[in-house]
Amino acid sequence: MSWAPPPLARLLSRTEQLLSRFDETLGDAGLAYDDLRSAVTLDALLVARQHAEAVVVLARAQLLSSAIGVLRMQYEAVLRGAWLMFAATEKEVAILSAPLTPGTLQASKNLGTSVELLTAIELSSGAPPPLKLALREFRESSKDVLNSHSHAGLHPLRRHDGHFEREMATTLVASNGLTYLTAMSIVHAGGVPERQGDVNVLFTSYSDCMNRRR
Template identity: 30%
Template sequence: MDTTRADELLSHLFDVVNLPPYDESDRLLLSRTLAITSLHFAASVRSLREARLAVGAAAMLRSQFEALVRGVWVLYCASDDQVERLSSLLSVESQQATKNMPQVTEMLGKLENQPQLANLLVALREFKDSSWLPLNSFVHSGIHAVHWTRFEPSAGLVDQVFRSSNGLAVLAYQHLAIITGQPGLQRDVIAACAAYSSCFPDPR
């Protein structure tokens, strides 16, 4: 569980995709912001793991996943009105206006209708099917949070959170690569990961 190696890779991936979006539309800027939000949560997962705060790391992993899904949904599926409401300056009124935004299950359902996202949807669905219920338990202080607070979680479970977070971070960087409009940039992201297999979940 080498956080230094993960930091090294993710820092390199940032340099690879650190380009402006292919246009300045609200949709692209919002989608980019949400992908970066997902990466902020990923950094929190790594920091909390280093601090041996596994419950917080698990809760952050759920937020990381949701920010990634919402970023992809914004790019491909959100209506112009939804983009406008999510892009508004924060206020009591704008907060109220966004309270009925689709949640993860609905967003994934919409993304299923985008054939070009088939490979991404396999990864997102696999993560949700295996991890969503326990991660919700951490966020809402359910039985998983109680158990991990009362009894130190196994090294294997903490390692799984770390590796899953790194995998989602790579998906966020691939999404940022798409937003740049630069051909071949996604392949560069994938190629950069080849030497860092120890940072990711084992292949299924």
């Protein structure tokens, strides 16, 4: 029997609770970002956390295409955080921590595409295999839909097919999965891997809002 997300209204409410608990759980985690790589990684992961909040706001406003566009941004922020943590060189980390100038902006544009960042993470011996798998699976399963909604392709232009609620629920579930990756990456970058258990307990209690592997 295939898994289906809960009704949209319940999923929205549960997701809002999850994000609030996320902040409570990590707010007192004793994280220590005392080096440049960890600090820049945290910045990227906090951007991902903001995008998770935005997906919920857009879902409540019934703005499906906008929510899916932000979902793509959320994925790329998580991807950037993982790349900074496990694959970026010291020079690349320095580029993304430098003051914003025309020169540093141009340098940041040369750091690689999302595909190149993902490949670098997959080649890193330090990146956890489950993180590599999750990032790859998300890309392979979602890239066509994300691109279509981001560029006003076929998916957002066929709004009359009656699939709105299921697509919005699927978007929220995908966003919650990225939020889990964000939380696990934050405790790793913060030097408190023992707090991974707290993160797992939190997300297990919201398993109805998460995608279930076959």
